[in-house]
Amino acid sequence: MNIDYSLFFRAMQPESLLIEAALAIIILDLTVMRRKDLSARLNVASLVGALAVALAAVLALRNGAMGEILNGVLNLDTLAVATRVGVLGLTLLVLGIGTGGARIRNPAEYVVIVLCAAVGFMLMASAQQLLLVFLALELASLSLYVLAGFDKSRPESAEAGLKYFLFGGMAAAFLLFGFSLLYGLTGTLDLPGMSVVMAATGFHPMLAVAMVMILVGFGYKAAAAPFHLWAPDAYQGAPAPAAAFIASASKLAGFVLFTRLLWGSASQGQMLGATPGWVPVVWLLAGASMLVGNLAALAQSNVRRLLAYSAIAHAGALLLGVIASGRSGPGPLFFYLTTYGIATAGAFGVFHVLENQGGAQKLKDLAGLHRRSPLLAGCLMVFILSLAGVPPLSGFFGKFAVFAAALSPAGLGSPTGWLAVFAIAMSAVGLYYYLLILKEALVRPAAAGATAVKVPAAAALTLVAAAGLTLIFGMFPSLLLRWF
């Protein structure tokens, strides 16, 4: 086994850069910024972090698709590069909306942990060996647990962090169990090697057990029903930027990893996805998620919980995209993930700004937003309509591409096609609760005594950029789709 370390180091440039930036931020915070006030420390840390993230994205783009690294432990194909850039972009978004709120007590650590999570996501995007898959997943997950509980001034935040952590621990146990069963069955940790062995030995009943355990683990990560129960509590309690991160970048990396695990990369042919039995299980997860997510969202009065249930519903549609990407390639799924991530992170960003100025937990706290801050109201409208899938916003094309990919192989001749029809019907239900948010924000008059909202410059810039991207990707979907 000879390993080309120079290639490896070059491939890992973006990840290394983020780790170095994280260390630099800690050092900076402990030395120069020590006596400064909290918001200055947060701004400096965010700025350094954002610069590092932007640079890392440039490096990732410049390196391009390098193919297999370290004898196939990592596979930097087009999907991996796209996902890395997507994750970095969403990280930038999260850092951007996080500025301006001085409520976090340890701002430097917050940025550092965001960067660590980003490194985990990026590894998830390219990992092709079960050991690295698990390590990357846990690096990301542990960072997210901490982020969810980061706001020490609010008990809900601690509750969110703890629930997320305990639930996540159990899911991780299932996932690890599933992985070890796979290892036991095939004798290898490499995904391509595993499919070779499985093709040779044929189906084993134990494989079904392992598959379900892995699906449970990913179902938890994706917040798919019936493993979604942590999501509403975590989304509600976590600081808004953390919730945005959990909903956007984590979903993107998780689903890409899941797709790679099941379908492999384009060059290697089918992998686990070829085993019988798993597609029906994913149907079940997808259908249940869309049903539970959309219907339970109808009864919510808390915006964060509403977005959590909307995330569950979207997870169902995304699982449909996972099934479809076996045939049509990961393009539609990636488009959906990216645009959904931008829109949902943007919506959390709007809520974050509002919360910093007196709380926006209930739907009716949004009343009169169009008068209090036309900018926020406008951005929120773009994000929510995109989530609802209204053309010409990008959410529409994400849904359209995924449903078209699900319907194109066999039309209504397969359950996948019927599931797509179900998803379309459920999107109509979704429109109702999305419009509830907009009704509060755009139609209702402001409550007496409501004041104008001051939007910090960095957050405003980020939100406008996110809304602009949502619009641009909607009008020119080929910008993203042509990567694949």
Added chain:
Amino acid sequence: MLQHAILVLLLPLASAAIIALFLRRAGGAAAGLATAVAAAIAAIAIILAIHGEPFSASMEWLRLGDFSLSLGIKFDDLAALMLCIVGIVGLCVHVFSLGYMHDDPCRGRYFGGLSIFMFSMIGIVLADNLFMMFIFWELVGFSSYTLINHFHEKQSAADAAKKAFIVNRVGDFGFLLGIVACYWLNGTVNLTELGDKHVFSTMIPLLLFCGAVGKSAQLPLHVWLPDAMEGPTPVSALIHAATMVAAGIYMLCRINVLMTPDALTVIMWVGTATALYAALCAITQRDIKKVLAYSTLSQLGYMVAAFGLGSTHAEEAGAAVLAAGVGAAMFHLTTHAFFKALMFLGSGSVIHGCHHEQDIFKMGGLKAKMPLTFITFTIGVLAIIGMPFLAGFFSKDAILHLALENNHAVFAVLGFTVILTAFYMVRLWILVFLGTPRSEESAHAHEGGWSMTLPLVLLAVLSVLAGYTSLYGHLFDGVWSLIPHEEGLLIPLIGDALMLVGLTAAWVLYKPAADDALAQKSPGLFGALGALKASFDKLYDYYVAKVQQRFAMLLNFLEQVILSGLIVRGGAGLAGLFGLGARAAHVGSLHAYVYWFLAGVALLWAYAAGVF
């Protein structure tokens, strides 16, 4: 050059966006911006035309599997000519509007609408494929709607805007079907690619023609155009006379390669019928703008007929003669754009001068009060009736020549229409400008400011010169070379004789008139013409009230009971219940969650194992 084309497309969009975002209340600034942009468009259009080299470029907009849509620009002599017409007439109308709309409280909205119209119209002109054309086609419909609706507090204006939009939608539905059929059969909607290779089918051009029937107001979808005169008069000049309504003819010329002899025959007869019908309707009108509107309809009919006339020959000689239709249609479109815009702006000047009096029987004697308007309007009238050596003379002769060569029946109808055209235009001219003032308003008429007279003069010059194709140098050679040229003096002589008949008849009837002389001397004929004009509206009203409305009531009943009652409300109730249930299951206790989780795992295992 590509940058110029993109600039000319995006400038008016930027202007509209800026006006919509910042200048809604600053009418003066909005007017200045829109007019400056219109001037820039005219300048760039001329620069592009002088450079003259055809080019095309496109970018992919959306790809889904094998299906892709692109946005692109196809610039050739045809596009250059249309772009120049839009630019020049657009500039004249903007300048005229500065004076005409000066006291309007909603000037910002008005000029924003003009900008968005310029954007949409230029989009149609430059589009390199039918999908893109359709997008801008609809945008043009939208801007037309907003501009007709400018005086939206007036019920008739609101109704007219709605009518225009809905009637156009009927035609656009056919257009869209045509685009889909074209894509289905040919695998592309790109105009250049279609030119290289396409399937012969009569269905596609006829479906696409539906779009032109709507937008260019041909029978039987012409009903919206007379009503559209509710909009401000400059809008009528720009949109409902010179450019937008001509978009249908332009579109036909763009897709001329798709035509088949059968389709062209249909197009020819639709155009001919419209030309005659509208001319008959124009005779009885009392509203100065309505007369001009019906005359527009009639002239559009000429253009459509000219396009179709290329056809009958195509059976024998192939594509070369087909192009003759394009040449004649575009030639008449060009001259008509100038003299009709001139007359509409002239009528705007008259209406403005007479304090918004539009009834021609309450005018009269304006020759002395508004000399400049009188002279320029007279040039417009002479141009449209085909007075020798003015623009309309040449283009109309080209059409009559085509008709005489190809189809004598069409020639007879179009020839008769020449008489009618001369009759109703001279009638209008006599009633408005000659004689003595017949009302208080017209007695105190006055000329508008420079911003209203300058465009009139420019357009009058163009109405004289636009017919001499040699004056353009080598500009637009690609179009002009297609114009059929006759030998000898037969056609001009016939045309002039017919025109003189109409002119004399009008002179004799209306010279001494204070009221409608035709109505007095021949009430039967007058009544018949009026009924003819009303017949379509009556027919549509009957259809809507008796057929469609009843069907809609039936559907409404079913909807209320089954869809709304049972499915929606029932479904919503069920969904709501389920939502409450799901929320109730969410107790917040971690123990409960773990049980749910494990239950889910057990369920999945059971499912994977095939238990159910």
